[in-house]
Amino acid sequence: xxxxxxxxxxxxxxxxxxxxxxxxxxxxxxxxxxxxxxxxxxxxxxxxxxxxxxxxxxxxxxxxxxxxxxxxxxxxxxxxxxxxxxxxxxxxxxxxxxxxxxxxxxxxxxxxxxxxxxxxxxxxxxxxxxxxxxxxxxxxxxxxxxxxxxxxxxxxxxxxxxxxxxxxxxxxxxxxxxxxxxxxxxxxxxxxxxxxxxxxxxxxxxxxxxxxxxxxxxxxx
Amino acid sequence: xxxxxxxxxxxxxxxxxxxxxxxxxxxxxxxxxxxxxxxxxxxxxxxxxxxxxxxxxxxxxxxxxxxxxxxxxxxxxxxxxxxxxxxxxxxxxxxxxxxxxxxxxxxxxxxxxxxxxxxxxxxxxxxxxxxxxxxxxxxxxxxxxxxxxxxxxxxxxxxxxxxxxxxxxxxxxxxxxxxxxxxxxxxxxxxxxxxxxxxxxxxxxxxxxxxxxxxxxxxxx
Amino acid sequence: xxxxxxxxxxxxxxxxxxxxxxxxxxxxxxxxxxxxxxxxxxxxxxxxxxxxxxxxxxxxxxxxxxxxxxxxxxxxxxxxxxxxxxxxxxxxxxxxxxxxxxxxxxxxxxxxxxxxxxxxxxxxxxxxxxxxxxxxxxxxxxxxxxxxxxxxxxxxxxxxxxxxxxxxxxxxxxxxxxxxxxxxxxxxxxxxxxxxxxxxxxxxxxxxxxxxxxxxxxxxx
Amino acid sequence: xxxxxxxxxxxxxxxxxxxxxxxxxxxxxxxxxxxxxxxxxxxxxxxxxxxxxxxxxxxxxxxxxxxxxxxxxxxxxxxxxxxxxxxxxxxxxxxxxxxxxxxxxxxxxxxxxxxxxxxxxxxxxxxxxxxxxxxxxxxxxxxxxxxxxxxxxxxxxxxxxxxxxxxxxxxxxxxxxxxxxxxxxxxxxxxxxxxxxxxxxxxxxxxxxxxxxxxxxxxxx
DNA sequence: TATGAATGAGTTTTCATTCAT
DNA sequence: TATGAATGAAAACTCATTCAT
Numbered sequence: 001x002x003x004x005x006x007x008x009x010x011x012x013x014x015x016x017x018x019x020x021x022x023x024x025x026x027x028x029x030x031x032x033x034x035x036x037x038x039x040x041x042x043x044x045x046x047x048x049x050x051x052x053x054x055x056x057x058x059x060x061x062x063x064x065x066x067x068x069x070x071x072x073x074x075x076x077x078x079x080x081x082x083x084x085x086x087x088x089x090x091x092x093x094x095x096x097x098x099x100x101x102x103x104x105x106x107x108x109x110x111x112x113x114x115x116x117x118x119x120x121x122x123x124x125x126x127x128x129x130x131x132x133x134x135x136x137x138x139x140x141x142x143x144x145x146x147x148x149x150x151x152x153x154x155x156x157x158x159x160x161x162x163x164x165x166x167x168x169x170x171x172x173x174x175x176x177x178x179x180x181x182x183x184x185x186x187x188x189x190x191x192x193x194x195x196x197x198x199x200x201x202x203x204x205x206x207x208x209x210x211x212x213x214x215x216x217x218x219x220x221x
Numbered sequence: 222x223x224x225x226x227x228x229x230x231x232x233x234x235x236x237x238x239x240x241x242x243x244x245x246x247x248x249x250x251x252x253x254x255x256x257x258x259x260x261x262x263x264x265x266x267x268x269x270x271x272x273x274x275x276x277x278x279x280x281x282x283x284x285x286x287x288x289x290x291x292x293x294x295x296x297x298x299x300x301x302x303x304x305x306x307x308x309x310x311x312x313x314x315x316x317x318x319x320x321x322x323x324x325x326x327x328x329x330x331x332x333x334x335x336x337x338x339x340x341x342x343x344x345x346x347x348x349x350x351x352x353x354x355x356x357x358x359x360x361x362x363x364x365x366x367x368x369x370x371x372x373x374x375x376x377x378x379x380x381x382x383x384x385x386x387x388x389x390x391x392x393x394x395x396x397x398x399x400x401x402x403x404x405x406x407x408x409x410x411x412x413x414x415x416x417x418x419x420x421x422x423x424x425x426x427x428x429x430x431x432x433x434x435x436x437x438x439x440x441x442x
Numbered sequence: 443x444x445x446x447x448x449x450x451x452x453x454x455x456x457x458x459x460x461x462x463x464x465x466x467x468x469x470x471x472x473x474x475x476x477x478x479x480x481x482x483x484x485x486x487x488x489x490x491x492x493x494x495x496x497x498x499x500x501x502x503x504x505x506x507x508x509x510x511x512x513x514x515x516x517x518x519x520x521x522x523x524x525x526x527x528x529x530x531x532x533x534x535x536x537x538x539x540x541x542x543x544x545x546x547x548x549x550x551x552x553x554x555x556x557x558x559x560x561x562x563x564x565x566x567x568x569x570x571x572x573x574x575x576x577x578x579x580x581x582x583x584x585x586x587x588x589x590x591x592x593x594x595x596x597x598x599x600x601x602x603x604x605x606x607x608x609x610x611x612x613x614x615x616x617x618x619x620x621x622x623x624x625x626x627x628x629x630x631x632x633x634x635x636x637x638x639x640x641x642x643x644x645x646x647x648x649x650x651x652x653x654x655x656x657x658x659x660x661x662x663x
Numbered sequence: 664x665x666x667x668x669x670x671x672x673x674x675x676x677x678x679x680x681x682x683x684x685x686x687x688x689x690x691x692x693x694x695x696x697x698x699x700x701x702x703x704x705x706x707x708x709x710x711x712x713x714x715x716x717x718x719x720x721x722x723x724x725x726x727x728x729x730x731x732x733x734x735x736x737x738x739x740x741x742x743x744x745x746x747x748x749x750x751x752x753x754x755x756x757x758x759x760x761x762x763x764x765x766x767x768x769x770x771x772x773x774x775x776x777x778x779x780x781x782x783x784x785x786x787x788x789x790x791x792x793x794x795x796x797x798x799x800x801x802x803x804x805x806x807x808x809x810x811x812x813x814x815x816x817x818x819x820x821x822x823x824x825x826x827x828x829x830x831x832x833x834x835x836x837x838x839x840x841x842x843x844x845x846x847x848x849x850x851x852x853x854x855x856x857x858x859x860x861x862x863x864x865x866x867x868x869x870x871x872x873x874x875x876x877x878x879x880x881x882x883x884x
Numbered sequence: 885t886a887t888g889a890a891t892g893a894g895t896t897t898t899c900a901t902t903c904a905t
Numbered sequence: 906t907a908t909g910a911a912t913g914a915a916a917a918c919t920c921a922t923t924c925a926t
Contacts, residue, residue: 055891500922718913719911
């Protein structure tokens with residue numbers, strides 16, 4: 001269920017066109033704002049990005065927290081969809097790989113929403129969370145059973161690793177490029193695999209994705 | 222240079238003994254507070270933990286942000302020290318491994334300070350940051366030159382990976398155990414290595430660190 | 443003039459039937475809402491109770507305050523009617539008694555509207571107010587002239603007493619029962635009379651109205 | 664216990680002189696503001712009247728509601744003191760009379776605080792409220808036992824009457840004079856008494872207290 | 885015309901920072 | 906100097922009122 005539908009669920013009848021449009025704008029603005037400035041975005045900022053007044057914000061959304069919750073719910077729903085597709089893949093590792101990519105991308109977008117809401121996000125998200133967990137467990141077990149993933153990692157470890165890989169727009173003065181997460185992910189996938197490392201995306205002989213800040217790029221031997 | 226020295230630099234004369242003691246307390250309190258409650262700790266909380274009044278806080282520190290900056294500076298200094306020791310190690314991979322462990326632990330402690338300060342942390346930290354960057358570059362190049370680290374990663378990727386691994390006390394409703402970062406790190410190190418994966422710490426035959434939440438642990442084959 | 447007529451006065455032409463019906467609903471809803479939840483009822487609540495949209499509310503009523511004013515006007519009109527009937531009574535005291543009862547009941551219903559509007563209710567109500575004042579003066583004078591009401595009270599005092607008696611759903615943790623005002627009124631009437639006190643309503647030998655909260659009822663000798 | 668002491672109770676040690684002074688100002692300002700503009704006074708208004716910033720308001724008082732609660736507690740404490748003195752009076756009616764006067768005066772000042780806080784004022788006031796109730800019961804029973812108060816009123820009725828008498832700064836366009844409550848009270852006391860009415864305060868041959876607004880005063884025969 | 889969506893000023897409260905004691 | 910009291914900008918949220926549908 002999309003965040004918009006979720007937020008509309010409480011309403012009695014079907015919303016007017018402008019109301020729905022504003023809600024969509026708010027959800028999109030919230031998602032973008034969270035991705036850019038983090039979960040501490042103010043209600044005003046979100047409203048402004050959405051091009052609506054603060055009054056409209058609260059009319060459509062009931063509270064800042066509930067909006068963030070809905071955004072997170074939406075993201076989790078997308079993760080579940082990706083996992084279901086992955087479970088249908090013939091090759092367990094290919095499936096896991098595809099899911100991991102989708103999951104990390106999603107997480108990079110909605111960066112930190114879950115943590116920010118903490119345990120306080122109420123039972124509203126319990127279903128979505130447990131669905132994601134269940135899928136990850138299945139994907140990990142399937143890959144391990146096929147001998148394609150090292151057997152000494154718990155699915156929880158995998159969850160943490162995938163979450164971690166998406167993290168952090170910057171470190172030690174470096175600013176992450178748009179595809180940093182994909183390079184991080186490649187290393188982690190190689191660490192999880194039973195066999196030898198695959199070449200990083202864009203690794204020699206082709207060019208790697210540029211890193212904007214922070215001086216010289218290495219000569220990737 | 223320690224955080225304390227750094228903060229004393231602005232002062233005209235040599236500080237009185239009690240002034241210095243209070244400053245030391247503030248830095249230590251800030252570091253602990255950040256590790257425990259996160260970067261959003263209030264100035265009052267830090268002052269209280271340090272056992273000084275808020276007035277003293279600002280007399281010694283000029284602003285909350287600058288104190289956090291100093292904490293980060295101190296952490297970076299420790300990272301540099303760890304790196305220098307690692308560069309002295311006979312085995313390049315052993316050296317890198319030791320540094321990575323120290324770096325991740327430090328980062329887990331000072332969790333998020335860097336990001337919280339954003340790019341706005343001013344030129345004050347430039348030296349420390351570039352020192353860390355330089356060391357990481359050297360460590361990576363040394364390991365790669367020895368054929369012990371895959372050659373298709375940039376040192377920046379390594380920096381991001383190490384930063385990422387330390388992250389996040391929770392994800393998808395799971396709560397990280399104290400040693401989650403070490404399990405994460407092991408996978409990443411294996412992904413970076415040229416050779417086959419090593420067993421995770423605590424992997425069979427010994428027991429792994431328990432994860433408090435989230436149901437059954439896997440049968441680590 | 444009814445509240446509805448009053449509010450229609452500003453309009454140019456004669457109102458359409460549905461417009462008038464909506465206005466009547468609004469006034470009735472406002473009156474009920476004020477009686478139930480108090481003068482701080484929101485415009486939305488009144489509109490909802492009236493079964494109209496907030497847009498219609500403002501089309502018909504110009505402002506929340508002016509609607510409350512109209513409610514008060516209506517109540518005052520009813521008070522005037524009660525007074526006129528009372529002035530026609532053969533016995534001056536019976537007349538006053540009847541008016542007092544009606545007035546207090548009205549005031550209990552519209553409790554606090556007058557005060558809430560403060561002195562700011564404009565000249566719109568001047569006529570109604572002075573009509574009520576005039577009637578009370580006449581009733582008091584008539585009763586005093588007949589030697590049935592103590593001569594040392596001013597009609598203003600009587601007005602205040604009657605207003606006061608209707609007041610307050612609670613005090614010192616007690617919650618008023620539905621007929622509290624009638625018991626209060628009885629004491630006040632006895633205080634105003636020239637002769638000895640009459641038994642309270644429900645006083646011995648019959649039962650008094652129960653008071654829900656606050657422990658034991660007295661043994662009404 | 665005064666409102667100031669009550670609010671200081673939470674604090675660890677004894678407050679600095681300026682802190683105490685500001686707290687006293689806030690309590691006094693709150694009490695005055697409530698008496699003048701009613702319980703819906705804003706925190707800003709109280710702070711402004713007290714001559715302090717809004718920050719100081721919250722530092723001293725923890726919440727607007729808790730300040731009002733303390734004011735009410737103070738008022739109730741004064742009522743209890745008046746009642747205890749009244750219970751010591753030789754003549755039961757004189758005692759009741761004195762208490763009633765004090766109680767009504769207090770209530771006129773703190774007009775409506777109790778109701779505004781509603782049942783939500785927490786158990787903090789339970790003690791004070793039940794103490795007042797108990798005293799009123801005793802005073803009423805004593806007067807009734809001595810045959811000086813009509814036996815068919817419950818002490819709860821008396822409580823409501825005294826509360827009512829203090830009420831309402833205005834009605835039907837009249838503005839209450841400062842001593843309106845005392846004239847109201849006189850009538851009520853006469854209604855409660857077993858014997859004939861006493862002259863109103865200021866009744867002939869002396870002059871009655873002037874009523875500022877609302878036209879001609881009656882010729883008090 | 886009736887509707888209800890949109891608006892923004894105003895309310896309570898927090899917290900980084902300044903200043904009197 | 907050390908203290909903590911005072912400050913006010915800013916955040917979340919409400920509600921009377923306006924305006925597009």
